[in-house]
Amino acid sequence: MNLSYLLNIRKKLTRNLKKVNKYQKKQINKFTKKDQSIDDKYFQKDTKNVIIFLKEVQGINPLEYQAIIQFLLQANKLYKLDFLKIKTLITKKYIIITNKHKQINQQINKEQLQRIMSVKKPFISDKSPIMSVFCSQEFNQLSDKEKEYSYNFSKASWEGAKICYFQKSYEAPALFTILQLTHSGQSTEELRKSAVDAGVTEEEFTKFLYYSAGVFNNCGNFNSFGDDKFIPELSPASFQKILSSSHNYKQYKELIDSLYADIQPFIFGHEGRLSKIGYPPVEGSTGYYSGNLTKEEIEKLDDFLKVLNVDTLNTRLVKFGDKHYGVLVASVNRSKTTHYYLGEKIDLIYGDYSPLLRRVSYHLEQAIPFSANKNQEKMLIHYVNHFNNGDIEVHKDSQRVWVKDQGPIIETNIGFIETYLDPRQVRAEFEGFVAVVDKERSVKTNYFVSKAPEFLKKMPWPSDFEKDSFLKPDFTCLSVLSFGSSGTPLGINIPNYDDIRQEEGFKNVYLGNCITSPKELLFLDKEDIELKIKHFPAVIYHKVIFHELLGHGCGKLFYEGNYDAENIVNPLTNEKGIKKCYKPNDTWGSVFKNLSNPYEECRADSVALYFSTFKEAYEVLQPEQVQHWEEISIACFLEFVYQALIGLQFYNADDKKWGQAHINGRWVILQVLLEAGNGFVEIEKAKHPEDANKDWIKVKVDRSQVLTTGKEAMRKFLLKMQVYKSTADIEAATEMFGNYSKVNEKFLEIRKIVIDNKKPRRIELQGNVFKDFQGSISYKTYPETIEGVIQSxxxxxxxxxxxVVDLWNEYRRVQKPSL
Known part of the structure; x- marks a missing residue:
């Protein structure tokens, strides 16, 4: 597809132009050059975004015109004159494109055009299954004191979770406000009746409910797993009708209209940088960085923070103007100091999220009298001091106490913890959780912890590459009571601070009530599907336990002075002496940077898969499954192959990037297994067994080679991963991991089949903890319906x-990305 083709389109559109009045013709004829802009005030009255227009005219304009617009927009060759002509042909109205598209040198080929045309709009399906995460039985067994403790910590977690909206995207806090006001004014059924009376169809209203649930579930309009955008599956006009049908609309009309007018293009826009989390202003958008910042400016500001010894975890960055920046630090207390660094003015501003963190601190203070022991009391005090002052070192103190609080009935944690959401992976998303121990299962996991040193000896690397001593962590199986963040994991291994993990230890938790068995699987043979479903609980239990405890807990980092640099033999080269290592102020994250998260998740998963081939793993962790251990091992390999294949939907083919660290890691593991050869794992494009006209995928895992070819492939790969990590060899790790992360043309074709057959994501439904006027604390569950999710x-x-609105307005001018 070249420029001459575009010019032919221009001619065709011009020839077909009809019924244009004299004034309009006069204006259009002024523009003879394709790059002239339109300055006439007549055209400036309509400033709707191009993306929104495409949504509005869906079903009105012929597909060929929609494809033309999408193609020209993607190619940055959509000029205002073309758009005026197309708009006239379709709706007889005019639109001004607010952003000036710059020409790019590269030509978009036919395959890219087909990809643009074939992309499905990212909706929250109204077929999405509802997954309940309830904890009624466990909660009812708690004492009154334990219920008070869990209630206050739950309140702190959910109030803090509102911070996640600010971290997700520019529009998310305003979107939360709009949806909260719309749904809280009356019951869902009353809102449905009002909306239908206003002209909204029952189907549109149901889709609105699913979109709302998606926003609440993910703390914004980007999926927490994959970081991809989702948009409403109804028109902007119908969306507006539902908003105005709410009882609260009368009281908050001006606010709702103002917020909706501002963020509507970001709600419905899903092309280009509006479609994903990424560095502004080109790659994507994020709440961590204002839309006018560049990647280079972000790196410079982070270098400045290193000079000041200020941690990045609980910060955001904004650009106020030319050579004037702001570093926003999350804290209750407010202060501002101005610094000058490399010719730039930088304001260090404490007090970001202050009102929300004030509530977090308040509820944590309320929990202190109900602490089970002195460790919990000290931990809470550290939490409060950290949130008040914004000092990450104080949060680290809370984690030092937390790892000493062994075997509590109620397990909790809170703070800025995981960095997956940040494109730079140095800023953390807020999360807080409360969970109740599953005593029976925790006995098993703690027995496994006692045997962990024996498994460490079976690792593929020499003992010199293992930690000097294994700091036995607490490992509890829990049922989630409250998880306030943008998503609930299956297992957790924290704290993430390297110095604490190396010197003082860590904790592992398995969140058992967050797991549901699959009911339908794609692409596998019938026998493999039956085996995978049969052993799914055992596979997931093995996978999470080994991933969290040994996967994240194993391996030594070489620092100057903590290893024998002259005499240690590199097992990859068999040469004596290892010179590469971490410097005194280095951390795993600071050296491996953006590679750290996918690399570490891949390493932890690889440990889990490797040990699935050991009978001893089942004898210790799941003795009741020992007679089936070989079948479970096969099912483990099927699980990783299947998850990697399904994970292709999270790969961005245009940017050639993976949208999620865990999925990237699983894809790398799949490539290792394919590379092993011998026909061990084979994946090919095929035809559907029941429909010869439908493309399908044939997946084969040779069961007879799991304990041989599969085990050896994982052994060799794990050895490389650990040596590169131990020796801070970022160059070798980047080359190896980067090559395995690639998706070739064959798998791009397979990716299309995966996307065409992908199943709706689940929507999570958590219960709530309440305290009545008499001080009685109760736990409430909800119907497993979309209405139940909204009610929760x-x-x-x-x-x-x-x-929340005030906080959003505070930096609204600089945070807003350009369209």
Missing amino acids: YVERFPYFDKE
């Missing part, structure tokens, strides 16, 4: 939160 969030956040 309305009762969790029942009142309009003006401070």
